[in-house]
Amino acid sequence: MDRTYDFIVVGGGASGCVVAARLARSATKPSVLLLEAGGTNDGVDHMSGAERFDVAFKPGSKLNWGYKTTPQFGRKTDYSRGKGLGGSTAINFCGWVVGADEDYNEWGRLVDHDSFAWPHVKDCLKRIERLHPEVPAGFDHHIHPHIEEHGVDGVIDVAYGNEWLQSTKDVFKAAEQSGMPLNADVNSGNPIGMGISTACIYQGRRITASSAYLHGCPNLTVRTDSLVRRVLFEGNVAIGVETMDNQKFTATREIVLSGGAINTPQLLLLSGIGPPEELREHGVNIVYDLPHVGRNLQDHCFSSAGIVLKKGNGHLAEKKQSPSPMGWFKLKTLDRSPELENLPEDMRKYLAKSTVPHWELATNTPFFDGESVQPDEEVFSAICLVMNPQSRGKISLVSSDPLVAPQIDPAFLSHPFDKKIITEAMREMLRYFSAPVFRERTVRGLGWPKVDTDEAILNQCKAHLQSSWHACGTARMGRDEKDACVDSNFKVFGFSNLRVADMSVCPLIPNNHTQTTAYVIGEIAAEKLIAEYRLDRMGTL
Numbered sequence: 001m002d003r004t005y006d007f008i009v010v011g012g013g014a015s016g017c018v019v020a021a022r023l024a025r026s027a028t029k030p031s032v033l034l035l036e037a038g039g040t041n042d043g044v045d046h047m048s049g050a051e052r053f054d055v056a057f058k059p060g061s062k063l064n065w066g067y068k069t070t071p072q073f074g075r076k077t078d079y080s081r082g083k084g085l086g087g088s089t090a091i092n093f094c095g096w097v098v099g100a101d102e103d104y105n106e107w108g109r110l111v112d113h114d115s116f117a118w119p120h121v122k123d124c125l126k127r128i129e130r131l132h133p134e135v136p137a138g139f140d141h142h143i144h145p146h147i148e149e150h151g152v153d154g155v156i157d158v159a160y161g162n163e164w165l166q167s168t169k170d171v172f173k174a175a176e177q178s179g180m181p182l183n184a185d186v187n188s189g190n191p192i193g194m195g196i197s198t199a200c201i202y203q204g205r206r207i208t209a210s211s212a213y214l215h216g217c218p219n220l221t222v223r224t225d226s227l228v229r230r231v232l233f234e235g236n237v238a239i240g241v242e243t244m245d246n247q248k249f250t251a252t253r254e255i256v257l258s259g260g261a262i263n264t265p266q267l268l269l270l271s272g273i274g275p276p277e278e279l280r281e282h283g284v285n286i287v288y289d290l291p292h293v294g295r296n297l298q299d300h301c302f303s304s305a306g307i308v309l310k311k312g313n314g315h316l317a318e319k320k321q322s323p324s325p326m327g328w329f330k331l332k333t334l335d336r337s338p339e340l341e342n343l344p345e346d347m348r349k350y351l352a353k354s355t356v357p358h359w360e361l362a363t364n365t366p367f368f369d370g371e372s373v374q375p376d377e378e379v380f381s382a383i384c385l386v387m388n389p390q391s392r393g394k395i396s397l398v399s400s401d402p403l404v405a406p407q408i409d410p411a412f413l414s415h416p417f418d419k420k421i422i423t424e425a426m427r428e429m430l431r432y433f434s435a436p437v438f439r440e441r442t443v444r445g446l447g448w449p450k451v452d453t454d455e456a457i458l459n460q461c462k463a464h465l466q467s468s469w470h471a472c473g474t475a476r477m478g479r480d481e482k483d484a485c486v487d488s489n490f491k492v493f494g495f496s497n498l499r500v501a502d503m504s505v506c507p508l509i510p511n512n513h514t515q516t517t518a519y520v521i522g523e524i525a526a527e528k529l530i531a532e533y534r535l536d537r538m539g540t541l
Helices: 014-024 101-111 118-128 168-177 209-213 260-270 276-281 345-351 416-433 454-463 515-532
Strands: 004-010 032-035 129-132 156-159 193-196 220-223 228-234 237-243 248-257 301-309 325-329 359-363 378-386 394-396 407-409 442-446 498-500
Touching: 004 014, 004 237, 014 032, 014 209, 014 220, 014 515, 032 248, 101 118, 118 129, 118 515, 168 193, 168 325, 168 416, 228 248, 228 260, 248 260, 248 515, 260 394, 301 416, 359 416, 378 416, 416 442, 416 454
Parallel strands: 004 032, 004 248, 032 220, 129 156, 248 498
Antiparallel strands: 193 325, 228 237, 237 248, 301 378, 301 442, 325 359, 359 378, 394 407
16 A cells, blocks of 8 residues: 555545645646545435434434533533544534625734635635525525625535425514514625525535545545544654554655644644643653644634424424524624723724624524423524634643543633623524514523523523534634744644644634635635645646
């Protein structure tokens, strides 16, 4: 078996599949090795679109790393991460959400490179997307994407679905009655308002990174069940990787780490790159002092609530391919609040941009609160998510053994701004549940605080806080190593040919569901590698 390749990509999630496939399909056809810790995920159990809310929660699933956080307000929180080819695209809820144009403009400003600004990101999205814009009759008033703004011949099928709950119309009516704006295309770069996003489900099946990208590449070698123990170096050159079964693979050009925001910092640390004191504590030889590895963890935390409705309202979630109406909003109560005023000036300017939201409302979601619900009860539930969180967590080694999960501390709600956002967002969501279209049919509330005070609402949110699994930032991109881990070309500071291409490079968390950004990262990283090594063109899929 060949042990030497031009490029080695570690991690078969969204970004890794894109990088590996784009490199392999470039004009010069370099040899590419994709190493994935999990399996092939060839089974069909996770591919049904109707099961999109269930896959991640199946006990003992081989598709899930099954991570937990450190206790957050007394509870360890589920931190599911996809394992196997496709990564988290094989177990997530399939939402295809772009976010705000200003998210990417701010990214470009922070790293001083326009390849991450909205105009270029929009071009990348068009290359990725294959939008199927059809919606059922009677719903085109609520959904009307501008086709010219989207990709129609890309790699990832995204669609609105063809099995819609009739009660979806009530969701929009409640928004109007609550004074919320509507948005006919939340993926336009302006997500503000209640709308419906597309999902990576087409013709009843989930679309994953592996199903979309990893086909027909004879010069791409894919090895599954190959957990990488460490990266191998000669001086400041990454020469190869070693797997848990003691096999070594050599790269003549580049090694790209795409393990995601949990596994990539863990691998960097195990390879001797990170804060020296942490490496010494676990007996890891120090290769390079890079203090921000594993730091800057950001995530969208959320809390849930709902209402039990009188029977016959059509809110039973049996049609799980029905899209989930969702919207992004600003909070008037945030204006002139001390929580906002105490933020750095650059952050305040960014948050003031017209397309940058403060919170997300996602409806028709599973009910996460834990309150008893009878199987035959009609439940309409929703979650409110903190956008632009200011809390920063970290990923730390527990052991030098790669099989031991790292410590994950998202530090949810550790910043006053985030507490303010989730309190006001929950208050707005409860007001939404109280709209006339729901009020007359509501039997009881689910997960509601007993009184409408800031303290009661915040305590309720803390008691039922969850992660949206949107981890990012743990190998942050920036201008220099004083506050970052990689540069705008994805190169790890201190090394000539080691790169990171996954959600861990995000300098700030985008206002979206992050698989979209993971695909974009893969595309941009591949572009840069192809240009640098004169591989000439992107190729076709």
